[in-house]
Amino acid sequence: MYRNVFILAMCQTMLMIGVGIIISTSVIIVKQMDISQKWATLPITIQYLSTMMVMIPVSRYMQRNGKKAVFRVGAISGAVGMALCASGVYLGSFFIFIAAGIFLGLYNAVGQFYRFAAADIADKEFKSRAISLTLLGGVIAAFVGPKIAEMTHELVGPDFTGSFIVLCVISIMTILLIGKLKLPPPIKNNNTDCIAKSITHVVRSNTFILAVSSSAIGYSVMIILMISTPLSMHNHDMPFSDIAFVIQWHLVAMFAPSFITGDLIRKFGVITIIFFGAILEAGAALVNLSGVSETHFLISLILLGIGWNFMFIGGTTLLTESYQPENKERVQGIHDLIVFTFITVSSLLSGILLYLLGWGVVNAISLIFPAIVLLMLARYVFLSRISKKHPDYP
DSSP states (O other): OHHHHHHHHHHHHHHHHHHHHHHHHHHHHHHHTTOOGGGTTHHHHHHHHHHHHHHHHHHHHHHHHOHHHHHHHHHHHHHHHHHHHHHHHHHTOHHHHHHHHHHHHHHHHHHTTHHHHHHHHSOGGGHHHHHHHHHTHHHHHHHHHHHHHHHHTTTSSSTTHHHHHHHHHHHHHHHHHHTTOOOOOOOOOOOHHHHHHHHHHHHTSHHHHHHHHHHHHHHHHHHHHHHHHHHHHHHTTOOHHHHHHHHHHHHHHHHTTHHHHHHHHHHHOHHHHHHHHHHHHHHHHHHHHTOOSHHHHHHHHHHHHHHHHHHHHHHHHHHTTSOOGGGHHHHHHHHHHHHHHHHHHHHHHHHHHHHHHOHHHHHHHHTHHHHHHHHHHHHHHHHHHHHHHOTTOO
16 A cells, blocks of 8 residues: 555656646746737646546546556656647747647646545545645655756757656656556446436535535635746746745645645544635735735745645545545546636636736735635534434435
8 A cells, every 4th residue: 555655646746846847937938939928827727628628538437447547648648748848849839838738638637636546545544644645746846846947948949948858758757657556446336327326416415515615716726826926926027046946835835734734634623624724825815915025925825835735635535535436536527627627717817817907916816715615614514513413404
């Protein structure tokens, strides 16, 4: 079990190295192509749109053929996407750079199941910790990714061509690493009517609704602020080294708490952790509203990263309590489809809102979403107490 969790954590690391570099460089690459700033986040939006569109097909294919085969296909798609990114940057083609997002979206969609694979092979007591340990790969990525970008962005051709060539090689390494995984075979259930009824019951449950609300809203706030931060810093004439530094520590804040998040959930409960996650994300927006220095950007993204960690791991842990083994892949796919629908819309709105309304309005709008999660938490607690007193309550 521990060996497989380690391999999944390394796969997560390689995935997040790519994510970190793309987030740090994408808006700068688009600007150096002389594309309007309002479309600066379009390549990332296309990537998340692709992720959203393939999430359900990926989950169904995974249910029939197992996770390992799908993980391998995802890594191959990642290698193709990174090669297209390098080509787009080298040729100065915005179209090719955007097209790469289609393949990277599939890679990202498949990568979302690394944490579920870790949960599947863990016993009940180790489940939240297995999810946390898998996501810890992001901590390594936080240090390795910016260093790769710094060392390779002028290596070949236009800026960052060399970075994407290196990322292509890393994706190929992921393919080889996946070959070492040993995962349980998929659970077969030919009673499709039973599965459909079971899934319908799950998605209507209070547990699923809160789980997906925590994950989707937590991720949306993070995407809105994380993607617009490099562009805002660039607009304030801050060098790429400062941008990379802020994104680096944001990634550390996203994943470093995973050392203890699982333990915190077991000690204080998942509801408490989601609550503090929402408070921290609101705090990130408030810090941004108080100033636009490098320190403000840094503190904000650190708070944002920790808040996302609590809300996302909390939501994922809560989700594992909502389904049965025979429908887990489909429920996981529905959860991530909803999450990436929110992410896709958020990533597109991030650049447009920043262009049209400014940095202050983007952060003011971001304050609304943690408040919604707090209301969802209150609803969940209220309904849970009623159901304990009245078991027949719907």
